[in-house]
Amino acid sequence: MNKISNLENIKGSHSYRKIAIAACFGTFLEWYDFLTFATLAVIFGPLFFPTSDPGAALLASLATFGVGMVVRPIGAAIFGSMGDRIGRKPVFMITIALMGLATVCVGFLPTYAQVGIWAPILLVGLRLLQGLSAGGEIGGSAVYLAEHAGNDYRGFKTSFLQLMGPLGILFSTLQIALLRYYLSPEEFEAWGWRVPFWISVVLLLIAFKARMALEETPVFLALSKSSQKTEHPLLSNFRDPQTRKRMFLLFFCISAGGAVLFFCVQVYTAVFLKTSAKLPPAVVDQLSIYATLMLFPLTIFAGWLSDKAGRKPVVISGLVLGAIFTQPAFQMLQSLSGQYLEAPNISIQLILI
Numbered sequence: 573m574n575k576i577s578n579l580e581n582i583k584g585s586h587s588y589r590k591i592a593i594a595a596c597f598g599t600f601l602e603w604y605d606f607l608t609f610a611t612l613a614v615i616f617g618p619l620f621f622p623t624s625d626p627g628a629a630l631l632a633s634l635a636t637f638g639v640g641m642v643v644r645p646i647g648a649a650i651f652g653s654m655g656d657r658i659g660r661k662p663v664f665m666i667t668i669a670l671m672g673l674a675t676v677c678v679g680f681l682p683t684y685a686q687v688g689i690w691a692p693i694l695l696v697g698l699r700l701l702q703g704l705s706a707g708g709e710i711g712g713s714a715v716y717l718a719e720h721a722g723n724d725y726r727g728f729k730t731s732f733l734q735l736m737g738p739l740g741i742l743f744s745t746l747q748i749a750l751l752r753y754y755l756s757p758e759e760f761e762a763w764g765w766r767v768p769f770w771i772s773v774v775l776l777l778i779a780f781k782a783r784m785a786l787e788e789t790p791v792f793l794a795l796s797k798s799s800q801k802t803e804h805p806l807l808s809n810f811r812d813p814q815t816r817k818r819m820f821l822l823f824f825c826i827s828a829g830g831a832v833l834f835f836c837v838q839v840y841t842a843v844f845l846k847t848s849a850k851l852p853p854a855v856v857d858q859l860s861i862y863a864t865l866m867l868f869p870l871t872i873f874a875g876w877l878s879d880k881a882g883r884k885p886v887v888i889s890g891l892v893l894g895a896i897f898t899q900p901a902f903q904m905l906q907s908l909s910g911q912y913l914e915a916p917n918i919s920i921q922l923i924l925i
Contacts (some may be wrong), residue, residue: 591720592729594782595713596736598668601772601779602709603740605675606702608768610637610839611744614846614853615765619683620692630847636696640703641835644710651708652715660716661786663708668783671705672776674698679769719789727883731875735868741838742864744768749857830887833894838864844902849909 609616616636617629647667655663678698684691713733721729747768755764841863845856878886 588720588729591786592717592732594786595664595716596733598664598779598783599709599713599733600736600739600743601668601775602671602706603737604743604775605671605740605769605772606640606706607737607740607839608675608744608772609640609678609699609702610835611741611748611842612765612768613637613843615761616695619685619761619765620681620695622684627847630843632692634843636692636699637839639696640699640706641831643700643703644707647704647707648711649707650704652711654708655712655715655792659788659792660712660719661783661788663712664716664783664786665780667705667709667712668776668779670701671709672772672780674701674705675769675772676776679766679772716789719792725876725879727875727878727886728872729875731872731878734871734875737834738838738864738867738871742861745842745857745860745864747771749854749861752853752857829891829894833891833898836898837894838867841902841905845905845909849906850913851909855912 613633614630617626617633620636621629621632623629623632651663651667654666675698678695681694681698682691714730717730717733718726748765751760751764751767842856842860845851845859846853851859874886874890
């Protein structure tokens with residue numbers, strides 16, 4: 573009996589690993605597509621929002637990035653409700669196809685100099701599609717893995733999914749750093765910025781094939797056979813006062829706070845260093861790579877710690893630490909950037925030390 577039990581555990585471990593890899597790769601593609609836009613925000617400004625004020629162009633570009641963030645909750649609600657009705661797997665296929673299509677189209681968009689006002693309009697439209705897709709994908713992936721993970725070490729198992737955002741930024745940043753190294757500034761502005769969006773075609777095909785082999789979650793299969801499944805799960809949740817209260821608490825206090833912290837640290841920092849701190853883009857890309865690599869073991873550790881200490885203490889601690897240290901961290905970056913600009917021949921590593 574022990575041998576049979578061990579074989580079942582090994583088989584279950586291999587099955588979950590396969591499911592996790594397929595789900596995580598698709599989420600990596602979603603984050604890569606979604607965040608490449610932020611990595612190139614400084615480039616998008618003059619190309620799609622030309623103005624005599626570079627600051628205004630950058631703000632318009634960042635606002636377009638923000639549009640995708642605004643519709644993310646809408647995408648989460650729409651695709652989350654669909655996932656409860658038709659299953660997690662079909663929704664996975666829809667969201668990844670929608671994101672892939674929108675991202676590839678960004679790579680072929682004409683600029684303002686070519687088609688005028690239609691360039692920013694089309695860019696905002698595609699950004700809306702990206703935001704809807706990301707909303708459905710990111711939350712859906714977390715639910716999918718959690719429902720497959722079981723009760724043992726759930727935090728540790730699902731923590732790998734949280735690495736896909738930083739990994740998407742890392743992959744995007746590495747590409748852009750290489751393109752900047754091999755291309756002249758004129759070539760990069762003319763067509764080099766489009767390459768990361770074109771590459772997403774290959775990643776989309778791989779992710780789509782991997783997700784075709786995914787299985788539906790046992791939780792959804794059990795619900796579909798029981799009387800607990802409803803035709804309109806989203807409306808049912810809003811009608812229940814207790815559920816509605818918890819939804820708003822999680823959205824405004826936990827999810828929103830975590831999103832603000834993530835995008836301040838992982839997305840806006842690079843923009844801040846390139847614009848306000850005036851650091852060279854190559855140096856900023858280098859720093860972004862170092863910071864992202866440091867985030868990987870910390871994320872896994874937080875997942876492991878949540879299995880030991882509980883989810884609530886880990887989440888609350890992260891939000892509190894972020895609220896305390898974000899402003900001082902940006903002030904420190906501003907100071908260190910000034911030291912680097914005064915002595916540009918000194919290695920950036922020495923200044924950080």
